[in-house]
Amino acid sequence: MxxxxxxxxxxxxxxxxxxxxxxxxxxxxxxxxxxxxxxxxxxxxxxxxxxxxxxxxxxxxxxxxxxxxxxxxxxxxxxxxxxxxxxxDLDAESLLGFKTLSYEGEKQVIEFIPGPVIxxxxxxxxxxxxxxxxxxxxxxxxxxxxxxxxxxxxxxxxxxxxxxxxxxxxxxxxxxxxxxxxxxxxxxxxxxxxxxVPYIEGEQLKALIKSNTSLSDETTIDLFIKLSGDLIQAVSQGKLSEDAASIRALLDACDLSVLIPAKRAIQRSIIDKLDEEREREFVKNLTETLF
The missing domain is CATH 3.40.50.300 (P-loop containing nucleotide triphosphate hydrolases)
Known part of the structure; x- marks a missing residue:
């Protein structure tokens, strides 16, 4: 790596x-x-x-x-x-903690349970x-x-x-x-x-795919890296929302592609998460071109 x-x-x-x-x-x-x-x-x-x-x-x-x-x-x-x-919905109790009833022997007492900050x-x-x-x-x-x-x-x-x-x-x-x-x-x-914190690309993305997914086929990994690069470029040009280029979603697609066809893995992990039909068609066309 x-x-x-x-x-x-x-x-x-x-x-x-x-x-x-x-x-x-x-x-x-x-x-x-x-x-x-x-x-x-x-x-x-x-x-x-x-x-x-x-x-x-x-x-x-x-x-x-x-x-x-x-x-x-x-x-x-x-x-x-x-x-x-x-x-x-975040409030003081979510940050600092809360009071609750507990027992010391048979005696009921009020106990403070610390939250993540405390x-x-x-x-x-x-x-x-x-x-x-x-x-x-x-x-x-x-x-x-x-x-x-x-x-x-x-x-x-x-x-x-x-x-x-x-x-x-x-x-x-x-x-x-x-x-x-x-x-x-x-x-x-x-x-x-x-x-x-920018998107991970190129060799770093390849290393991440190999270490964090079950996908091992080099050719398929390279196609996913190309797809990711195209999605990131489209986001930078304002053609897609940032959700489309999520590395987390890409890793899910890589994992699924081990068991189902890559195009369907991308459909489930990336395309179907997008709200706009225009964006879904854009990513679908990219996928068809590559895979």
Whole structure:
């Protein structure tokens, strides 16, 4: 697998300080995390920011691998990662935790069950906030103090002041322009270092297909890579929505093509997900040409 490594010496030192497991090479660890970066700069910049205690915002199209990127960073830093999936229903309890009734012996007591924010702060773990711009604008300011230099929050359910343990880091992900999303306010955006995550193409995509799907036929893999490149180009030209070029959907199609014809695999995994008939016909024509 050609991933353009090794990493720079200063980045290796950072990861070794974070107790990277020495029996693994960096390439093995990255493969275990599941994200092969199209540029080493993406990895270096993300590791640098996290090692300095900065929050990072992964920004890019759907299916480009933002969640896998976060999981790979978690793997490299040898840190468990707790996740928050944002939606319009996200509230303080979803972020911070909730109270419930429990028993101590025969005595009934009120117990607080920590949510992902409190848990990751107290244990010094990674916190991943997915689709951060899907949350209502009034919800995320609850954790502004967690995201700035204070790394502190007063838990409204217990009045406990929680300060993040060393090792706590925040990674968020964003897809812009989707239905239900709202622009991030400046106060929130300024708490992050932004890293653009592009689509994976070429040799990196080939390596991903080989390591993450059951497809092994070189000719078919090359056809899928060509299809992906054509879809990405069509998205950049405004002919298709970003959903059409999702790498996640492409990997599903690769997997299905082992058992059913490739054209039908693409139909199920990519074409039928598109809302507009014009887009469905466009991708169908591309598929017919290639396969």
């Amino acid at each position: 050609n991933t353009n490594y090794p990493l720079p010496e200063n980045i290796i030192n950072i990861l070794e300080e974070k107790k990277m497991t020495h029996h693994n090479s960096f390439e093995e660890l990255i493969r275990e995390g599941g994200y092969v970066p199209p540029s080493i700069d993406l990895l270096v910049d993300a590791i640098s920011a996290l090692s300095m205690g900065k929050n990072i915002l992964l920004k890019g199209p759907t299916g480009a691998g933002k969640t896998k990127f976060a999981e790979t960073l978690s793997q490299l830093f040898n840190q468990p990662m707790f996740s928050v999936n944002c939606s319009v 848990h990751s702060m107290k244990h010094g773990n990674f916190l991943y906030i997915d689709e951060v711009n899907m949350a209502k604008p009034e919800t995320l300011p609850l954790i502004n103090g967690v995201l700035d230099y204070r790394r502190t929050i007063t838990n409204p359910f217990t009045n406990e002041i929680v300060t993040a343990k060393e090792g706590f880091n925040v990674i968020a992900a964003i897809n812009e322009g989707y239905v239900g999303t709202v622009p991030l306010n400046e106060a929130l955006k300024n708490r992050f270092v932004v890293i653009e």
